[in-house]
Amino acid sequence: MSDNGGTFDLLILGAGSGGYAAAIRASELGMKVGLIEKDKLGGTCLHVGCIPTKALLHSAEVADAARDSETFGVKAGFEGIDMAGVNAYKDKVVSRMFRGLTGLIKAHGITVIEGEGKLTGPDEVTVDGTAYKGTNILLATGSKPKTLGLDIDGEKIITSEHALKLDRVPKSVVVLGGGVIGVEFASVWRSYGAEVTIVEALPHLVPVEEESSSKLLERAFRKRGIKYELGTPFESVKTTDSGVSVTLQGGKSLEAEMMLVAIGRAPVSEGLGYEEQGIQLERGFVKVDENLHTGVGNIYAVGDLIPTLQLAHVGFAEGIYVAEQLAGLNPPAIDYAGVPRITYSEPEVASVGLTSKAAKERGYEIVEQDYNLGGNGKSQILQTQGSVKVIAQKDGPVLGVHMVGSRVGELTAEAQLIYNWEALPSEVAQLIHPHPTQSEALGEAHLALAGKPLHVHE
Amino acid sequence: MSDNGGTFDLLILGAGSGGYAAAIRASELGMKVGLIEKDKLGGTCLHVGCIPTKALLHSAEVADAARDSETFGVKAGFEGIDMAGVNAYKDKVVSRMFRGLTGLIKAHGITVIEGEGKLTGPDEVTVDGTAYKGTNILLATGSKPKTLGLDIDGEKIITSEHALKLDRVPKSVVVLGGGVIGVEFASVWRSYGAEVTIVEALPHLVPVEEESSSKLLERAFRKRGIKYELGTPFESVKTTDSGVSVTLQGGKSLEAEMMLVAIGRAPVSEGLGYEEQGIQLERGFVKVDENLHTGVGNIYAVGDLIPTLQLAHVGFAEGIYVAEQLAGLNPPAIDYAGVPRITYSEPEVASVGLTSKAAKERGYEIVEQDYNLGGNGKSQILQTQGSVKVIAQKDGPVLGVHMVGSRVGELTAEAQLIYNWEALPSEVAQLIHPHPTQSEALGEAHLALAGKPLHVHE
């Protein structure tokens, strides 16, 4: 018999973005919350995801600024990267955020249960022999890198987790996968001085984005000297004395010091008792209904574990949704198309809403305005290229916003309101954006769609 | 008798932000437009205002990045500023934007009349002896630096126009005036390595901003080694062999290589025939009614010439308003409180809507949430400090947003929608912001105001 760990209103397995957001919101709503975590509060995003990668990307931005300083009249020689310094900076940011989160969880009176949990009943999770009961249970065990059965040695063939701990800048890297994670690391390493080749089986980098965005990113990467092999699937890799030799379908081979495997992330759902309790999995993902309910007892699931967008803020939103749902607040369903997506490479790629392809598939008659950042003063000052494309329903609201350029990620905040509040181009056009900002490009696109272009070249 | 230059539906005097925006919109609406300019299309903002100053500020950002590169693990020595390089970069950006604007004006079929114009009748402007008739006339002659009768020699006692043309970084500068322009130049010069002291008669820097924003800027400037004398009016300045000696009321004196006079901008309304045609001036500003009509004939006025916010995007909005008004479109009045204001110093100060003081004066019962950027991951990555303060009516919409921190200016785009669309905190809180971005700080403040804080430390 296992020990009795007590009963919680909400018992959460996994303290990543999804799990801890649910814990915080549930505790605010008066629930007694147990939060089980085998590693560190904060999960992937805080420790080996969003935060450390964005720290590397900022170091990369600083390196680029130093390298290009002459363009701006600044005398500063770029002399190289000090990986120990980069890692110290990155770790400092992570531990600061980690301390903050730990304090927050404590301040909310959430019971943190350390250890590896397993679902042992429809209302029970067992951790190290102690059984905890939950009136409601939330599964939030997240995801881990997919490896395609490759022999990840952590030295020459690595995943993002190893990439975040490198003590040197590789001379050359093959990045397997042209999605968000692959593209971000390619961007970092290139700024650090490495030779980088991305291998992507689909015909474009960041293939889920608007095609014009992918093309703009490809053009920018080409200028930066980042190579890519598109539409050519990977076949095999073998380690050599000096690194790796990668073979693509068709026979082409690439040599490099290491290969990063960034072909997606798989849910962590095996061996945790999920299926034993009757929970259905699909390709490893926990299946849920629109209320994020698994169909078993009072068991819910959120985050990377379920087949929705694998983003930290989706985890937050889903965690909050479940907590509010349990409290009877009847929260509105999450509109996943309205979630902002950002690839933090140089240049950034960002979007909200539908691509033109998806909009057409849904039967909309659409109008588009693609505003080139060449006409945007602030973007010229930053010397960045790209565009802001706005897609609207003919005589109707904005359906999608797609952007490429340095720092455009922050512009998704406005785009998120426009899309989710179903604004008409004319309603946005009425508000003249502050000058000179990059947000003006968004303003100009809406002005043009509203039939009153200001700084728009035909 | 003067020559006859023809008749226009709309004849515009001055081709700055206000004038050229009106010209573009009016031509779109089918009017025949004449645009009179004695200098260059684009006016103050493009040639000696917004654009060149923001180029300097970006050079300054690059210099700071190089100087602090070690913090981020980047080896790059900062060796100084090459003012010739800075100016080449700045001029390149300006001339690119200028070419673009010139092309735009041409593409719209607007007649550009080069020369100095004078209002010679209620429907007439004379330029170099040629009289042009306008069914409607728009005055948009803008503004120039106020000098308090000081002897501006362009060497030791200078205005922003001279500051933009310096061929060297001064060793030390006294900046007279702690408003937007003074603070921006102080920030640039400090980044370039100068000793800077700001003299401001009011008790705070950027005194029209929320007091907490002023205080955060002051703290940041103190850390950066920018000195300031607040609440101490300037008394006199005399030039010395080595520069200037500035005396403050109370007797304190400051020595520096030069003094920048940045105490505000006065309208350009003298000697242009305005008063002769019956147009009323007040402290030099052209008085207009809520339709921006001067009360004389069909004469309107926009931009820095009238006593509204002296901002380029206000000029754009007013120019568009007049054009639409003339076309009978009955455009909605401009809500000036809803215009974004950005000071592009390091750190930036940005706001939209009412200050807490103004909100209380208007009789609102308010609630506030001040979100410290210490809790914001992306701001930690940028290593910037500051906050995002949101003010809402109790149980009502957001009334004001006030921000301090690197790069927060771009966040006003979202804040502008929130304020102008009278969103409730709960309506914003429903949309989880992308992670990790600075916009999350805005999201967190709204979550907290909506009673559902996520990453908020009490």
Place this chain on the structure above:
Amino acid sequence: APAPSPRPSREDITPPVDVETLSGTGRASGTDAVTEAYVTPLVRKLAAQEGVDLSQVQGTGVGGRIRKQDVQEAARRRREAPAAPA
């Protein structure tokens, strides 16, 4: 678990005031009548939900702008108005 209230879909919302013509070319074609009364998307949605005809609402915001309160007030008055005689 209680079923969440359905989120109104885009299809459910027919913009009641926007008769603007989008050309997609960046050029105005026809009247930009939306400028007759600036309505924010949040007000427009509320009016659609409450079944309020915005052309009948007197705005109290800046420049006569229609605010949420005005729509709520119009909805309240409509509810309280005596039923029209049959």
